[in-house]
Amino acid sequence: MAIENMSRFQLYIFDKDRKPLLKRLQKFADVHFVDVRRNAKDDDVLPAPDVSLEWQQNNEVISKVQWMLQLLEPYKEKPGMIQGLKEGLPQASLEQLYDLQESYPWEELYQYLQSAHQTGEDKKNQIANRKQEMEELQPVRATDIPLEALGEHRMTITQWGTIQSKQLEAFEEQTKDEPYLVLEKIAEDGQTLYWQASFLKEDRHRQEDLLRKAGFQPMQVQGEGTPADRIRVLEEEIRQLENDREEARNRIKSKLKELPELHAYFEALQNRKLRLETQGKFGQTAYTTSIEGYVPTVEIDRFKKAVEDVSGQAYVADFTDAERDNAEVPIRLKNNSLVSPFESLTEMYAMPHYNEIDPTPLFAPFYWLFFGMMGADIGYGIILLAITFVALKFFNLTEGMRRFVKFFFYLSFAVIGWGVIYGSFLGGLVAMPALIDMNKDFMVMLILSVALGLVHLFFAMAIKAYMSVRDGNPMDAFYDVGLWYMALVGAILWLLGSFLPLPAIVGKIAMVVMIIGMVGIVLFGARDSESIVGRLVGGLYELYGISSYIGDFVSYTRLMALGLSSAFIGYAANLIVGMLFQAGIIGYILGFVVFLGFHFFNVFLTMLSGYVHTARLTYVEFFGKFYEGGGVPFKKFVHP
Structure with a gap:
């Protein structure tokens, strides 16, 4: 239960083996590459292999395959949530992905789907244009003027247009003195008036300018027959276009069977992209390639075997233990099955440095204990246990999701255990004996x-002391932890003497121990300061930090507060249900609905609050005493 030991490697191979070796190492997976040029001087820099063209071409294919997936996915029949969880995501081995990458006819599929999609889009746009034309013609549908009468004739021009009713008076005023302008109102739709305007062709520009200034907006109409005739033609065209569009959609649907392989091909391309981008960390000469990185120490033999599968004995590899204080060493946590589900909390905060310790097995028991105190209900724990057990037993979950569900599976036992201590079952629905009422x-x-x-x-402070002793600094353990133990324990016992009948000698000893601890903190809290004044001022500031411990202690009262709030919400729900049950059959039905709704909501709220607040106690109060974090996560050489 610790940070997994890492070994740094330097590998030299013939350049011809570079690409096949990367494929083989993806199957191995447990390798973390670093840039060979990260510490090199300018005159020692080896260029990286030039794979820019391959990378660009691969990205173009990725974009097209991604487009195809986005096009096909909406047509896929979605399984129910439960069925989807049972089925899980399709899986393919790397060997299958490599084969697919070489043989999958994606270009033929892309051209087919692009043609069908473009046809559908064209029909969609044509439908939209016809619907817009119909919308414009609807208000004048009743007129029997043929559309052929509109437009330019031998000597005249006829137009249809609209004005707003509020502009009518001004429109009539501005056009009344035009002898060669014939106006006729042909329809009305709310505040919009439809007019027909006819004028001499030779006077076109002046008349159009006059009409425009008067608020006349010309309509763009075309076709034959009356507006009603044209609308019927448009309706028929829309029906035909809809059929054509549906046919295009059916062409796309016919390729749904390609989705599993298309997803696998997309995964293969992503793995190829990873291989191409990783080569940017390598160094290349005319005939060789230089590679550096880290592998778990226990995997060195498997790593060598992977290299030999490609290069035989034609390689040079040097392995050294990773330097403890090197910040670039990648971190992979290694814990047993009981602790590993809690690793997600460490990863979410920050991975430890290689010279730190893995905090996961240290905080996990406290997290389990505190979460249970905040939930503290037998019924809620059983519900959480049942849900997570079913998910683990019957659902095909990803590795990350399985770990997350197992995390709550373990926590459910803590909720049940504290429910037994508090005697709480679904907010007091069933009377239970309690150790703490x-x-x-x-x-x-x-x-x-x-x-x-x-x-x-x-305990967190003790971990800090252990790390100081481990690193050969036992006096730091005394100055940074021992003196604080003295100050805090002495202060607590001294204060308790005011409330509890402790012997007077206990209070005196506690006060002396507290004073010694505080003086020691002032003298040694800023011992790295170069001046005596700086050391004393810094020490006083360190001692002032004792006030933060008061806030820390108060923070833990949430263990009680959240446990009580959950219980009282459940109790209130039961009271409401009890009152509803007095209203006959309808009351029983409503009461049952309220019971389920309230309690399941309370379960969700309780578990969410427990998760967040316990994490807060871990991150702020616990980690704040000893944990720095900021390590580099170990990245497996495979696309996630």
Whole structure:
């Protein structure tokens, strides 16, 4: 249960083996590459292999395949959520992906889908144009003036157009003195008036300018027959275009059977992209390639075997233990099956450096304990247990999702356990014996919460002391942890003496220990300062940090508060349901719905609150005492 030991390697191969070796190492997967030029001087820099053209071509294919997937996916019949979880995502081996990459006829499929899609889009645009024309003609549908009468004739021009009713008076005023302008209102639609305007062809520009200034907006109409005739023609054309568009959609649907292979091909291209981009970290000479990186120490023999499968004995490899203080060493956590589900919390915060310790097995028991205190209901724990058990047993989950579900599966036992301690079952629905009565023992719960918080904080400080001793700095452990233990324990016992009947000698000893600890913090808290004044001022500032511990202790009262809030929400739901049950059969139905709705919502809210607030106690109070983080995650050489 620790950070996995890493070994740094330097590998030299013939350049002809570079591409096949990368394929073989993708099957191996457990290798993390670094740039060979990261520490090189300018005159020692080896150029990277030039794969820019391949990378560009591969990206172009990726874009086209991605477009095809986006085109086909909406036509796919979506399984129900439960069925989808059972089926999971399609999986293909790297060997299958490599074969598919070489043989899949993607170009033929792309041309077919592009043609069908373009046809559908063309029909869609034609339908939209005809619908717009129909919309413009609808208000004048009743007129019997043929559309052939519009447009240019031998001596005249006839147009249809609109004006707004509020402009009518001004329109008539501006056009009344035009002897060669004939106006006729042909329809009305709300505030829009439809007019026909006829004028001499030779006077076109003046009349069109006059009409425009008067608010006349010409309509663009075409076709034969009356507006009603034209609308019927458009309706028939739209029906035909819809049929054509549906045929184009059916052509696309006919290729749905290609989706599984298309997804696999897309995955193959992404893996090829990874191989191409990784080569940017290599160094190349005329005949050889230089590669550097890290492998887990236990995997060195398998790594050598992978190289030999491609290069035989024609390679040079040098392996050294990774330097403890090197920030570039990639981090992979290695924990047993009980602890590994908690690794996601460490990863979400920050991976440790190689010279740190893996905090996961250290915080996991506390996280389990605190989450259970915040949930603390037998019924809610059983619900969480049942849901996660079914998901783990029957659903085809990804590795990450399985780990996340297993995380809550383990936590469900803590919720049940604290439910037994508090005697809570679905908010008091069933009376249970309790070791701690949530309705009475508030002070006990408060003291318990703060006491557990004290243990949590002191354990984190002990980890810091251990790391100092491990690194050969035992005095740092005393100055940074031991003196704080003295100050805090002394202060706590001294204060307790005011409330509890402790012997007077205990209070005196506690006060002396507290003073010694505080003086030590002032003297040694800023021991790296170069001046005495700086050391004392820095020490006083360090001692002022004791106030933060008060806030830390108060933070742990949320263990009690969230446990109580969950229980009281459940209790309130039960009261409401009890009142509804008194209203007869309708009340029973509504009560059952309210019972399920309230309690499932409370389960969700309780688990979410427990997850967030326990993570907060871990990240702020626990990690803040010893953990730095910021390590580089180990990246497997395979597309996720």
